[in-house]
Amino acid sequence: MKKFAKFLVAACVLVGANALSAEVIKVGTNANFPPFEYLDENNTITGFDIELVDVLSKKVGFDYEIVNMGFDGLIPALKSGKIDMVASGMSATEARKKAADFTDSYFVTENVFIKRASDDSIKTKDDIKAKSVGTQLGTVQEIAIRELKGIKPVTMEDPITVILALKNGKIDAAVFDTSVAYGYIKENPELVEFHKEPDGSEGFSFAFNKGKKTELVSKINDALRELKEDGTFDKLLDKYNLK
Structure with missing residues (x-):
């Protein structure tokens, strides 16, 4: 009987453990x-x-x-x-x-602003006034561009869509976090960084x-x-x- 009781307790512990790990x-x-x-x-x-x-x-x-x-x-x-x-x-x-x-x-990352290397009209952050700046919808970078005065913010669901829009001249600049921006710059030599700043997060x-x-x-x-x-x-x- 004692052996059965010990077995029953052990079985209950095992069921409990499985229940926890089942989540x-x-x-x-x-x-x-x-x-x-x-x-x-x-x-x-x-x-x-x-x-x-x-x-x-x-x-x-x-x-x-x-x-x-x-x-x-x-x-x-x-x-x-x-x-x-x-x-x-x-x-x-x-x-x-x-x-x-x-x-x-x-x-921890920073916001990196990128543009087409061939666009000589943009050299600093001040040069994006009245220009269209794109980023991914719902990101910290969206918050950043919407706080900029005098620009035209453009948001898209996917980062690659933003990159394609930038390369095709549909937007003038884009903002991503450090690692993502540098990854796209590495893959697309026609794109370059022109500004970097803390992302506030x-x-x-x-x-x-x-x-x-x-x-x-x-x-x-x-x-x-x-x-x-x-x-x-x-x-x-x-x-x-x-x-």
Whole structure:
């Protein structure tokens, strides 16, 4: 009887553990933001953020499912419960903090302004007055260009669409975060940087619906610190040329 009781207790613990591990965290991302999230040659979502989520899932102990959607729809999807977490190069702005809980920042960037190398009319930020400036919808960079006086802000759903518009002369300049801007400049020698400035945010963080996953946020913060201390984080930065 005692053996049976011990077996019953052990079985209950096992069921409880399986119940906890059965929760799948739906991770929302916008896979048009290389090198943080993008579709590889096999049409698989990959990138720095995606690999970091994978490492964190193993370290913290959760299963996850990646959900691809438009960047501007990520916070609404978080609030409605369609996703549980955002991993998409998202900056923890004051406005977003009202709707979501953010982890500690894991990557800090700046706003980089780019133009066509052949456009001699733009040499400094002051030269974009009365010109059209594009960026991705729903980003910190959209906030930045809408605060500029005298320009024509243009927003598009995907960064690549902005780049194509710039190359084809449909807009005069574009603004992206450091890593994305330099990635496009490297791939498109006809584009050059002409200005760089702080983006006004605390940097990229993972987001969760406010008050819903506070324990998980704390565990991820602890895991991020450990990954930075043991060198795992630096290896990921090196892999995606983010240093």
